[in-house]
Amino acid sequence: MTSLLAHPTTALFLGAVLVAILKGQARSVAALVAPLLALWLVWQVPEGIVWQTHFLGVEITPFAVDRLSRLFATIFSIMVFSGALFSLNQTSRLELPAAFVYAGSAIGVTFARDLVTVFLFWELMAIGSTLVIWSAGTRRSYAASMRYLMVHLTGGVLLLIGVTAFIAETGQATFGAMTPHSVGTWFILAAFLVNAGAPPLSAWLPDAYPEASWSGTVFLSAFTTKTAVYALLRGFPGAEILVFVGLFMVFYGILYALLENDMRRILSYSIVNQVGFMVTGIGIGTEMALNGAAAHAFAHIMYKALLLMSAGSVFYVTGKRKCTDLGGIFRTMPLTAICGIVGALAISAFPLTSGFISKSMIAQAAADRHMTVAWLLLAAASAGVFLHAGIKFPWFVFFQKDSGLRPPEPPLNMRIAMILLSVVCVGLGVFYEPLYHILPYATDYRPYTADHVVTQLQLLLFAGLAFFVMLGWLRRTLTISLDFDWFYRRLGPALVRIAEAVIEAGRAAVRTAVFDTMRAVGAWLVARHRPDALLARTWSTSGMALGVMLILLAYLVGFYVL
Amino acid sequence: MDRHWLTRPGTIALLWVVFVLVLAGTVVAEAFIHRHAHFEVTSWFGFNAVFGFASCAVMIVGAKVIGFVLKRPDTYYSEDGDD
Structure with missing residues (x-):
């Protein structure tokens, strides 16, 4: 039991309590130290089983460490730190403690090696994240948080059915690689996919995330979908259906984002798009593909947080969220604009950014397995990412037209958080070996070949040409697009x-x-x-x-x- | 108030010129590097340039078509009391 104190989740849960009761400077210190302590603990615990016990006749392993869990726990800890730094001036007393519980539970999932513990942390995540949305304190956010909670409780029920059936089928609850061929495993897969933002329920994500506060969305973008990616990586590597699900998500995200007017909803659709790349990689299932999915999750958390910080800063200082209301604000917010552009370049996988060195592994894996159609679709989607997130977001928010707005840059802590993540996004793109070194499988993949750089630049820059040539087709309108949430x-x-x-x-x-x-x-x-x-x-x-x-x-x- | 230098017509024209030169540069560069294309089709000269442009054009048109069916005023759900 003493090993529980060494669990990174404990550090974040204690941090949640401290942040809830402390005020002023002490609160800020607690908010920044708890994630760093968690990160330190992630690297202190040795690989292997740390804590194992019995519960209702099944062996459960709530705390075990391997390369995959350490990779995700690492990026989750870094993410909480960055998010906490960004949200230090958030006036809501609820949001940060809720975010710590949410992130701590996500880390709990990554260290759980049995399905019972996974289920418990899975549900805690749903509660924590609902509270994050809720703490925005508006009518809209309350309504959205309730819809969000309903979807995730449904996902929780699917998981509980799956876990129960799995234990009944196999007599044990170990969380390892499965194949979807029984009632239990199908339900577990479905529950994981609900959280990944897969069809048909994907609408929960673009519905709920943009309703959180300017800082809440930053936290939300990181944990739910990426914990699902982690769970799929551990549970269903090589499940062929994931290739189809992933490719659907990729194009769903692009098309809906192209139609969208709300800047943070554009980025929410693009989360589905990016998770689609990871899910496709998991479905391909080779070591290269799984490494790529894991690396892409790592890189994605950083640049998506950066993009949402940039959007959150704009929302914070202008109070506006629609592209039709924004534009031209690069004049007075150059730093926010530059950080947003760095994030946009990273998500588009431009050479020298983190997206380039991670996403290309997935495409490489498709090529290695001679999956021509999948490879071409991934390439088209890469161009599409630049289109819907890479140019569209910075163009419509910071340039486009002069909206007449002259907002100031956001406060210092928000600027530092954005600069920090910008450095990480470029740093990972240049010095990629440390990331490759902690991936689940050893790799000698080399992203920077002349061939790869030139073809990627061609693909992206001509996508950019398409954007500006067809700009008239992309004019923003005061509209939303119907999605599955229409049904409920x-x-x-x-x-x-x-x-x-x-x-x-x-x-x-x-x-x-x-x-x-x-x-x-x-x-x-x-x-x-x-x-x-x-x-x-x-x-x-x-x-x-x-x-x-x-x-x-x-x-x-x-x-x-x- | 002066127009910001980035928004002056001259600057924008210059940016277009630079952009087109860079585009041409990426295609020309292909002739000087060693390609190891994964598939037959991708080994064609300038494939990625054409493919990048064409796939984006298709996606923009596709989104437009979907928009005709699925677009609604952004106050669509407001009457439910969500706003």
Whole structure:
């Protein structure tokens, strides 16, 4: 049990308590030290099983370390630190503690080697992240957080069904590589995919994330989907269905982002797009592909956080979130614009950025397995990423037209957080060996060949040409695009209203029928029992005698006949 | 107020010239490097340039088509009391 103190999650949960009760400088110190302590612990614990016990007759391993779990725990810890730094001036007292519980649970998942513990942390993540959305404190965010929670509780139920069935099928709860061929494993896969933002439920992500506060979205972007990527990496490497799911997500993200007007929703769709690359890699399943998926998750967390910090800063100082309201603000926010552009270049996988050295491993894996169609689709999607996130985001937010806004740069802590992540995004792109060194499998992949650099530049720059040539087609409009959430925001309530009307009509009909019958019965009774009605009036003695005589007569007849 | 130097027509024209030169440069550079294409089709000269442009054009048109069906005013859900 003492080993629990060495668990990085413990550091973050304690940090959550401290951040909740402390104020001022002490709170800031706690907010920055807890993630660093967690990061330190991630690298102190030796590989192997740290803590194992029995629960309800199954062996559970809540704390075990290997390369894959350490990689994800590392990036999650770095992410909490960056997010905490960025949100130091957040006035909500709830958001940061909730984010720490959320991130701590995500780290808990990465160190869990049994499905019961995974389930517990999975649910805690859902609660923590819901509170992060909720703490934005608006009506919209409350409604969005409830829809978000419903989807994730559904995912939790799927996971619980899957885990229960898995234990019933196999008699053990170890979380290792599975193949989806039984009820239990299918449900587990479905639950993981819900959190990954896979179809059909993917709408939860672009629905909920942009409703969080300027800093909340930064936290949200990192943990839920990437924990799902981790879980798929450990649970379902090489499951072929993931190639199709991943490629669908990639293009879904691009097309919806192209139609979108809200800057943070553009970036939310692009999370689905990026996770699609990782899911495809997991489906390809070779060591190169799995390394690529893991490396891409690592790089993605950093540049997506940077992009959302940049968008969050704009939202913080202008209070505006729609591309149609923004534009031209690079004049007074050059730093935010430059950091946003660095993130945009990284997500587009430009050479010398982190995206280049991670995403190319997935494409390489597709090529190695001679998956021509998948490779071409991934290449088209890479161009599409530059289109929908790489240029579209900085162009419409910072350049485009002069909106007349002259907002100042955000506060110092937010600027430092953005600069830090910009350095990481470029640093990883240039000095990639340390990242390659901690990937799940040893690799000697070399991203910087003349061939690769030139072809990638061609692909991206001509995508950029397409953007500016077809700019008229991309004009922003005050619109949203219908998604699967229409079914539970519109169709579901409409059906409920119809059902209510039908039931109400039925109730009215039954009520009328019952009342009419009772009224008729009452009238009938009254007609016979009211004073001087047939049954209530005083009968004459002779009539009584006649009656008694008839009864006796009937008795006599009955006695002989029966 | 002066126009920001980045927004002057001269600068924008210059940026276009530089952009087109860089585009041409990436294609020309292909002639001087050792290619090891993964598939037959990708070994064609300038494949990535054409493919990058064409696939983006298709995606932009595709998004437009989807938009005709799925776009709604952004107040669409407001009457549910979410705004």
